[in-house]
Amino acid sequence: MSLAPRLDLRQSQSLVMTPQLQQAIKLLALSNLEIEAFIAEEIEKNPLLTGGAEEGDPAAPDADVEAIADLPDLPEEPVTADRLIEAGDASVDAPLDVDYVEETFHHDSAIDSFGQQSGGAPEEGLDLEAVAVGGISLHDHLAAQAGERLDGIDLLIAARLIDAIDEAGYLTEPPGELADQLGIDPGEVDRVLAVIQAFDPAGVGARSLAECLAIQAREADRYDPAMAALLDHLDLLARGALPQLRRICGVDEEDLSDMIRELRNYDPKPGLKFGGEPATPVSPDIFVVRTRGGWQIELNSATLPRVLVDRRYHAELSAGAANRQSKAWVADCLASANWLVKALDQRARTIIKVAGEIVKQQEGFFLHGVSHLRPLTLKAVADAIGMHESTVSRVTSNKYLACERGFHELKYFFTSGVAAVDGGDAVSAEAVKSQIARLIAEEGDDILSDDKLVEVLNARGFGLARRTVAKYREAIGLGSSVQRRRARALAR
Numbered sequence: 001m002s003l004a005p006r007l008d009l010r011q012s013q014s015l016v017m018t019p020q021l022q023q024a025i026k027l028l029a030l031s032n033l034e035i036e037a038f039i040a041e042e043i044e045k046n047p048l049l050t051g052g053a054e055e056g057d058p059a060a061p062d063a064d065v066e067a068i069a070d071l072p073d074l075p076e077e078p079v080t081a082d083r084l085i086e087a088g089d090a091s092v093d094a095p096l097d098v099d100y101v102e103e104t105f106h107h108d109s110a111i112d113s114f115g116q117q118s119g120g121a122p123e124e125g126l127d128l129e130a131v132a133v134g135g136i137s138l139h140d141h142l143a144a145q146a147g148e149r150l151d152g153i154d155l156l157i158a159a160r161l162i163d164a165i166d167e168a169g170y171l172t173e174p175p176g177e178l179a180d181q182l183g184i185d186p187g188e189v190d191r192v193l194a195v196i197q198a199f200d201p202a203g204v205g206a207r208s209l210a211e212c213l214a215i216q217a218r219e220a221d222r223y224d225p226a227m228a229a230l231l232d233h234l235d236l237l238a239r240g241a242l243p244q245l246r247r248i249c250g251v252d253e254e255d256l257s258d259m260i261r262e263l264r265n266y267d268p269k270p271g272l273k274f275g276g277e278p279a280t281p282v283s284p285d286i287f288v289v290r291t292r293g294g295w296q297i298e299l300n301s302a303t304l305p306r307v308l309v310d311r312r313y314h315a316e317l318s319a320g321a322a323n324r325q326s327k328a329w330v331a332d333c334l335a336s337a338n339w340l341v342k343a344l345d346q347r348a349r350t351i352i353k354v355a356g357e358i359v360k361q362q363e364g365f366f367l368h369g370v371s372h373l374r375p376l377t378l379k380a381v382a383d384a385i386g387m388h389e390s391t392v393s394r395v396t397s398n399k400y401l402a403c404e405r406g407f408h409e410l411k412y413f414f415t416s417g418v419a420a421v422d423g424g425d426a427v428s429a430e431a432v433k434s435q436i437a438r439l440i441a442e443e444g445d446d447i448l449s450d451d452k453l454v455e456v457l458n459a460r461g462f463g464l465a466r467r468t469v470a471k472y473r474e475a476i477g478l479g480s481s482v483q484r485r486r487a488r489a490l491a492r
Helices: 019-029 032-045 081-087 110-117 138-149 152-163 175-182 186-196 209-219 225-232 234-239 242-249 253-264 311-320 324-361 363-368 378-385 389-395 429-441 450-459 466-475 481-491
Strands: 049-051 065-068 286-291 294-299 307-309 400-403 406-409
Touching (some): 019 324, 019 389, 032 049, 032 307, 032 324, 138 152, 138 186, 152 175, 152 186, 175 186, 209 225, 225 242, 225 253, 234 242, 242 253, 286 324, 294 324, 307 324, 324 363, 324 378, 324 389, 378 389, 429 450, 429 466, 450 466
Parallel strands (some): 286 400
Antiparallel strands (some): 049 307, 065 294, 286 294, 400 406
């Protein structure tokens, strides 16, 4: 074996993630709003990129619209007005019976008729700006009241207490610990806390649910010994031990019902009525509208700005480049701009392709609702459209679809399946949850146990075990039969 140095030529293949490929993969996982921010940054960095359409530019082919329909074969020759008249198609040639909502007139995009398709009034359309109003925060509201009623050292103590109140209105730190931190007598903290507990909203500054309700009962002048005894035994009320509560409170059945009714009027979390962090609006990335020909799928152009390469400016920069370094910089800017435009176009086509396959697979949901949602996996969609499963996963992340059934994240349509009793097609877990919620909502006085739910669901063709029904019931926030029976007794 020779140990002398030598040169060898070897040929090999490897997958290299170029910066452009990394950028294209990153764009797939971004929502339209995130894409808008990304494009704004790129326009600032690259002088050859511009937003919007330029005058004189020919309209680009619509890459963000796809119609899914079982349409009849169209004739090769163009359909003229003469041929329509000869055919006598009254549904087309009816100028005096115009319906502006239907497809007699062309709509520029799916969103033009989305309000009508979703069942709302035509003049109302779709409210995409339904955002929770974030007013003054609870801490600011309490601080303003403290500034009006307190001063000096009491105002400093109040500021520290207000900082320790959470968004629900409860004091999260013991007054004794706050007194040690401030180096003052605990009685001073208790005195200032009593002042804060008289602030609006009633019940703020409480250290427990019982104290919160007691503060509100005092304000309503309903805090008597019987109410105090009831608030001291809220655990018995939660368990529905009404006979025991009547003995403890020393009241009859009518008085206890009146006290429970009074408690229901109180707010267990008084701080939540004030605005905290403003809610982030959810804007749909994709619109799905049912038309005469089938389903129309369109990207939300309102949140997806168009990006163009400024060829004129590139020509000016190239002509003014005095040295090789300047020319190389202009060439890099052009290559980067072209790649970004191509990547955005490919992203749009990929999203439409994935969304189109989801609509095909879940057409029963779009027509009839959640009860017809089918089991679906990322792999099934990926195999149908000829893409990798990871690509479909990126496309369906952080993206929302708007249709007649409301707003849904694309991930919502991928659910596990529940086998049918008769060996038929499997049913989506979401459809089973919908059935359980409907059965419990309609149960009336006959409370259904989990065993009874299993019997009813199996009779309807769902092959479910008791533990599966219990898991689905808890997942949708519904209590057990014992808890529901107790809640109904308290409601009476």
